[in-house]
Amino acid sequence: MRLQGKVAIVTGGGSGFGEGISKRFALEGAKVVVNDLVDTAAGRVAREIVAAGGAAHAVAGDVSKDADVSRIVATALAAYGDLHVVVNNAGTTHRNKPMLEVAEEEFDRIYRVNVKSLYLTAKHAVPHFRAKRNGVFVTIASTAGVRPRPGLTWYNGSKGAAIVTSRSMAAELAKDNIRVNVINPVAGETAMLAQFMGEDTPEMRARFVATIPLGRLSLPSDIATAAVFFASDEAAFITGACLEVDGGRCI
Numbered sequence: 419m420r421l422q423g424k425v426a427i428v429t430g431g432g433s434g435f436g437e438g439i440s441k442r443f444a445l446e447g448a449k450v451v452v453n454d455l456v457d458t459a460a461g462r463v464a465r466e467i468v469a470a471g472g473a474a475h476a477v478a479g480d481v482s483k484d485a486d487v488s489r490i491v492a493t494a495l496a497a498y499g500d501l502h503v504v505v506n507n508a509g510t511t512h513r514n515k516p517m518l519e520v521a522e523e524e525f526d527r528i529y530r531v532n533v534k535s536l537y538l539t540a541k542h543a544v545p546h547f548r549a550k551r552n553g554v555f556v557t558i559a560s561t562a563g564v565r566p567r568p569g570l571t572w573y574n575g576s577k578g579a580a581i582v583t584s585r586s587m588a589a590e591l592a593k594d595n596i597r598v599n600v601i602n603p604v605a606g607e608t609a610m611l612a613q614f615m616g617e618d619t620p621e622m623r624a625r626f627v628a629t630i631p632l633g634r635l636s637l638p639s640d641i642a643t644a645a646v647f648f649a650s651d652e653a654a655f656i657t658g659a660c661l662e663v664d665g666g667r668c669i
């Protein structure tokens with residue numbers, strides 16, 4: 419088991435990629451703190467992990483709120499006595515539409531959830547990581563941050579910001595033996611996909627798939643595989659890396 423004995427927080431773990439990451443981490447021996455904005459979603463994933471023989475604890479909370487992130491980190495420490503990994507997976511987008519049709523409130527929400535959350539999880543986890551000179555952040559950004567599609571302008575920008583922010587964190591935190599790496603998924607089979615496409619029709623899916631050389635959308639299991647690697651000690655000398663899990667979309 420590649421994450422045996424590790425305690426991991428997975429934000430947005432109540433569905434999609436975060437659910438896949440939470441469940442795979444548990445199978446690899448991690449104790450998982452499953453966070454989500456949606457209380458019932460986090461609870462369901464944690465219960466399913468426990469029912470399958472793993473260790474998990476659900477914490478509802480908004481990753482863009484300081485008090486909530488403080489509580490999420492405190493829960494990990496109280497429940498399991500330690501914290502080794504934070505997966506910054508929670509994210510949101512605006513629907514695919516012309517850039518000037520995105521309201522200011524939508525823009526602010528996207529940056530709060532996709533970018534400010536990195537600041538807040540760092541604020542609350544880094545002091546703990548520093549004290550023991552060990553810790554890992556994994557950011558789930560997007561190919562949108564390096565190979566933008568039209569109609570998702572502000573989402574693309576937030577993911578670009580998440581990538582550079584994560585790499586900047588890696589540069590500053592390396593001296594404390596804290597690693598920060600980024601996964602850039604291509605469009606995947608999750609609830610968010612309909613927002614990216616604007617309309618979920620066979621034709622629109624075919625248009626998206628046509629831009630992916632390996633000929634399919636990403637799956638939570640594809641992203642979870644990469645997250646396990648970055649979270650594990652196998653990646654002990656890797657920091658500031660960006661891994662596209664994208665079927666070749668960014669070639």
Ligand SMILES: NC(=O)c1ccc[n+]([C@@H]2O[C@H](COP(=O)([O-])OP(=O)(O)OC[C@H]3O[C@@H](n4cnc5c(N)ncnc54)[C@H](O)[C@@H]3O)[C@@H](O)[C@H]2O)c1
Pocket residue numbers: 429430431432433434435436453454455456459479480481482507508509510531558559560561562602603604605606607608609610611614
């Ligand atoms: N699905 C894709 O095509 C795709 C592609 C590239 C990157 N991503 C990124 O992957 C990550 C996971 O998204 P997904 O595709 O699994 O979508 P999803 O909608 O299935 O999951 C996102 C989860 O995050 C939770 N969440 C949203 N805002 C939150 C907040 N403020 N605090 C806590 N939890 C919150 C949601 O409730 C949801 O459970 C996101 O960062 C997304 O931007 C998705």
